[in-house]
Amino acid sequence: MLFYLVKRLGLSALVIVLVVLVLFSLLYLIPGDPATIALGPRATPEAIARYAAKMHLDEPVWRQFLIYIGNAVTGDLGVDVFSDRNVTAVVASRIGFTLALICASMGWAVLLGLPLGCLAAVRPNSWLDRITGVLSVGTIAVPSFLVSIWALLIFAVELRWLPAIGAGEPGDTMDQLSHLVLPAFAVGLSWVGYLARMVRASMLEVMAEPYIRSAKAFGLRPRKIVYGYALRVAILPTITLIGMGFGGLISAAVFAEIIFARPGIGKLIYDAVMARNFPVVQGAVLVATAMYIGIVLLSDLLIAWLDPRVRESL
Amino acid sequence: MPVDASGLPEHASAQEMRESASRERREKLRTFLTNWQGVLGLILVVMFFVSAIFAPLFATHDPNALDIPARLSYPTLDHFAGTDQLGRDTYSRILYGGRVALKVAAIGVSVSLVVGLILGMIAGYGPRWLDNFLLLMFDTVRAFPTIVLALATVALTGPSLGIVLTIVIVTSIPQYARVARTATMTLRNTDFIMAERSLGASTGRILMHHIMPNVVGPLLILAAMDVPVVVTVEAGLSFIGLGVLPPTASWGTILNEGYLVIRDTPWMVVAGGIPLILTTLGFTFLGEALRDVFDPRMGKGR
Secondary structure, three states, X not given: OHHHHHHHHHHHHHHHHHHHHHHHHHHHHOOOOHHHHHHOOOOOXXXXXXXXXXXXXXXXXXXXXXXXXXXXXXXXXXEOOOOOOEHHHHHHHHHHHHHHHHHHHXXXXXXXXXXXXXXXXXXXXXXXXXXXXXXXXXXXXXXXXXXXXXXXXXXXXXXXXXXOOOOOOOOOHHHHHHHHHHHHHHHHHHHHHHHHHHHHHHHHHHHOOHHHHHHHHOOOOHHHHHHHHHHHHHHHHHHHHHHHHHHHHHHHHHHHHHHOOOOOHHHHHHHHHHOOOHHHHHHHHHHHHXXXXXXXXXXXXXXXXXXHHHHHHO | OOOOHHHOOOOOOHHHHHHHHHHHHHHHHHHHHOOHHHHHHHHHHHHHHHHHHOHHHHOOOOOOOOOHHHOOOXXXXXXXXXXXXXXXXXXXXXXXXHHHXXXXXXXXXXXXXXXXXXXXXXXXXXXXXXXXXXXXXXXXXXXXXXXXXXXXXXXXXOOOHHHHHHHHHHHHHHHHHHHHHHHHHHHHOOXXXXXXXHOOOOHXXXXXXXXXXXXXXXXXXXXXXXXXXXXHHHHHHHHOOOOOOOOOOOHHHHHHHHHHOOOOOOHHHHHHHHHHHHHHHHHHHHHHHHHHHHOOOOOOOO
């Protein structure tokens, strides 16, 4: 188990280093002076000189890379070109909005998708099963950014039930929650279908196992069998799926934040791209990617901890 | 119960084997035709291809012709889907936007399929260190959420269709490669490959003539399922101004322009979204139906 933990941690760290390397090479693969590229063609010579000094551009590339890695490990992601603020602080001030959005989206998707999948699996080919089947393919196929736009159109512009843009007044919880509803709806929708389908598939598999048959033969209540015994095992592949799909969730959150002007990390990256504020792009992309790698790692470890079969094979 | 040609008795003639193969094909076609989702998907996919390829025939207006007095019009008999903020005909622009989507889907999916197939076979058949190295590369690419990688790249290169294609190809390669790798690894120790090798066949010959035909089937189904993803990435990037640039019509740019005037007219975001949904639904339904027909094992959960 310890070996597995160390191996997974090491691999994740290696992938993160490679991610930084990719972000770095992007900057150098483009012909021309990195400072001019980062600041845009209209930058003044002073700004370019200041940027070159700040980013250690006078050093050889591999040293710059090592400096960046070293700084990133200690939590220093460089300095915002325009506002001179620390990128770490900028990212930290925004990440809460994204985490809230992701948790809310995943939360309602799990609360609805899990029971739907269970009910569909308990009664295969019932009308509920068929409707769930078609709806889940439908919600998976519809692009989340389109759900965002149409949700904005219907509930904010036409019906005026919910606010369209922003994240709400700081300190006013109700206001913040009402700003969270539409983005969370849009980001979570495809996950309802996804989870329902996945849970149904693995439930059907588990329900055919001999130990479930024994439980039935012993006359245990169906509810206890389904939710007490079968779901415990059927949930495992779903945890892997949630971990793997987290990247898609981040992509969806980026769109939702742009469309609803929610000041999260996706909107931060987008604005920084538009303003050609490369240190912020680099830092925020690194944090978003590290978050994704961390979640995948966490879901794998959770599986190893929850599933005795996996645990013993380690 | 489909009859497998290899399961026939030894004295079966070539004629009988051909007949059994064609019977199996007919059987599969019938299974496909009884699946309403698959048929609906096929119809939508054909509509997508026809409307994009023959866009000039179906278009009622020049997609870039301005008609300022008629701007932001509701759907009328002259403008089937209304007009945009510059009075351009949204219906015609949607048809031409389909061409961008088709181009990205066709090039993006085929290139990533071929490269993924080759890399996957190399990883599955080659030495262990090469396999580990390629896996690490795939994991690194997959570690980036697609849109985040696209944002980081476009920050440096500026938006263009070429960049959208590159992003699509780079991010799709790992999934094809992984499937091809797993299939190759199960094949490499089978008897018929061993026999080939002992007959002195070169690695290239084994990969091209014996492994590839067995690996490519599942990849084609994966490709059908991947088209919605690719079309969505293009539309999404164009929507946030990082893909196809105005005035070129793309479903993403139409949605973007519609989003900017969403308080004046709902028609642009409605009309721009419908073809996107029909296309993604069509390819998803078709891909799932194909998978159920050709690989019942994978679709058992449905």
